[in-house]
Amino acid sequence: MTFTQWLFGGIDNPFKAGQWGPLHIAVMLICIALILTFHYAAKKSRNPEKFKKSIIYILLSISAFFEVMLRFMYFMKLYYFHHPEMEGLTPLDILLPKPWCQISTWLLMTSVFVKKPFYYNLACHSAFLSAVVFFIYPGVGFNNEYLLFENWYSICTHALLLTTSVTLICFKFADFRYKHLWKEMIGLALIFVYGLLQIYVLKVHADPMYFMPDGDIQAGILGIDYGWYLAGYIAVILTYINVTYLIGDRENVKCFFAKRKGVEYSLQE
Numbered sequence: 311m312t313f314t315q316w317l318f319g320g321i322d323n324p325f326k327a328g329q330w331g332p333l334h335i336a337v338m339l340i341c342i343a344l345i346l347t348f349h350y351a352a353k354k355s356r357n358p359e360k361f362k363k364s365i366i367y368i369l370l371s372i373s374a375f376f377e378v379m380l381r382f383m384y385f386m387k388l389y390y391f392h393h394p395e396m397e398g399l400t401p402l403d404i405l406l407p408k409p410w411c412q413i414s415t416w417l418l419m420t421s422v423f424v425k426k427p428f429y430y431n432l433a434c435h436s437a438f439l440s441a442v443v444f445f446i447y448p449g450v451g452f453n454n455e456y457l458l459f460e461n462w463y464s465i466c467t468h469a470l471l472l473t474t475s476v477t478l479i480c481f482k483f484a485d486f487r488y489k490h491l492w493k494e495m496i497g498l499a500l501i502f503v504y505g506l507l508q509i510y511v512l513k514v515h516a517d518p519m520y521f522m523p524d525g526d527i528q529a530g531i532l533g534i535d536y537g538w539y540l541a542g543y544i545a546v547i548l549t550y551i552n553v554t555y556l557i558g559d560r561e562n563v564k565c566f567f568a569k570r571k572g573v574e575y576s577l578q579e
Contacts, residue, residue, distance in 0.1 A: 334452040337465060338445055341472045349480045362481040369474045370419050373467065377415060380463050381405060408508055409518040411440040413501060415467055418474050427485035428493035434475040434484045435494070435551055436501070441472035443520075486558025494551070 348365050355361035384404045388396040407416045417433035445468065452465065478484055505519040517525050521543055528539040556563055 331452055333465075334445070337452075337469050341469050344473050345476045345480065348477050352481060362483075366422065366474070366478065366481070366483070369470055369477065370422060373415050373470045373474070374419055376463050376467055376470075377407075377412070377419075379459070383459060402512065403514045406508065406512070406514055408515040410436070410505075410520060411444065411468060411471065413504070413518070414440045414471055417501075418471070418478075421478075421483075426493075427483075427487075428490040428497065430478055430484040431486060431490055431554075432494045432497040434478050435554070436498075437471040437475035439547075439550065441468050441475065444468040445472070484558075486554045488555055488559050488562065491551075491555055498547075498551075 352358050352361050352365075381404050384396065384399070385401075387393040388399055388404070407413050414433070414437040417429075418437050421429050421433040444464075452461075502519055502521075505515075505521075508515045508518050509522065516522065520527055521540065523529075523536040523539075528534065528536060532539060534542075
């Protein structure tokens with residue numbers, strides 16, 4: 311099976327990923343259009359700071375609505391309708407955010423209360439990566455026979471992850487300077503500790519951060535040995551995070567390398 315066949319369908323798909331369809335592409339285009347519209351409107355606004363905060367609060371309020379509704383629906387299925395699919399679930403299973411995409415949503419929602427640059431950086435990095443992986447994957451709930459609430463939840467949540475994370479960066483809530491990097495890395499490490507707790511202690515998710523062996527990406531899509539996958543996983547995460555800091559803190563980076571060469575370089579404020 312070729313990558314093109316897997317991406318666009320046409321044969322029996324062992325990954326059950328479906329294919330890229332009109333809804334999938336339309337949602338991506340809507341996200342891009344919203345990001346550009348927000349950025350342009352903020353520049354033209356009489357009170358840009360108030361406008362920016364209003365947009366972020368609206369986006370995160372919609373995210374909160376979906377998070378609450380999903381859990382309400384699960385509790386109804388478990389305790390009122392007694393669905394067989396909910397058998398064995400506990401309230402803790404339902405309430406804890408999982409997997410990475412839900413964790414990212416909660417990072418974004420709490421970022422407006424923390425109001426720290428490193429936390430915005432962490433939330434944006436986590437959310438954007440989760441959204442990109444979702445939209446790259448061909449199926450992801452877009453091509454089911456029926457679009458139930460769970461499907462709409464998945465589609466809308468990832469669209470909000472993409473739109474909100476990029477909008478926060480465009481609005482300069484995030485501040486990708488190396489002085490904040492160590493705090494973000496601690497935050498990322500804590501997220502992985504939380505993931506390990508879910509796997510081994512709470513046992514509510516087998517692979518919330520997609521780094522365990524025999525997962526969909528490692529065994530299903532890439533089909534490579536776990537050692538190579540884990541090395542690549544770490545390299546991708548570190549490169550992905552570092553690139554944004556290289557761009558965001560480019561003046562300090564230029565200054566650093568200029569000093570290494572013994573060249574005078576003044577920072578542009």
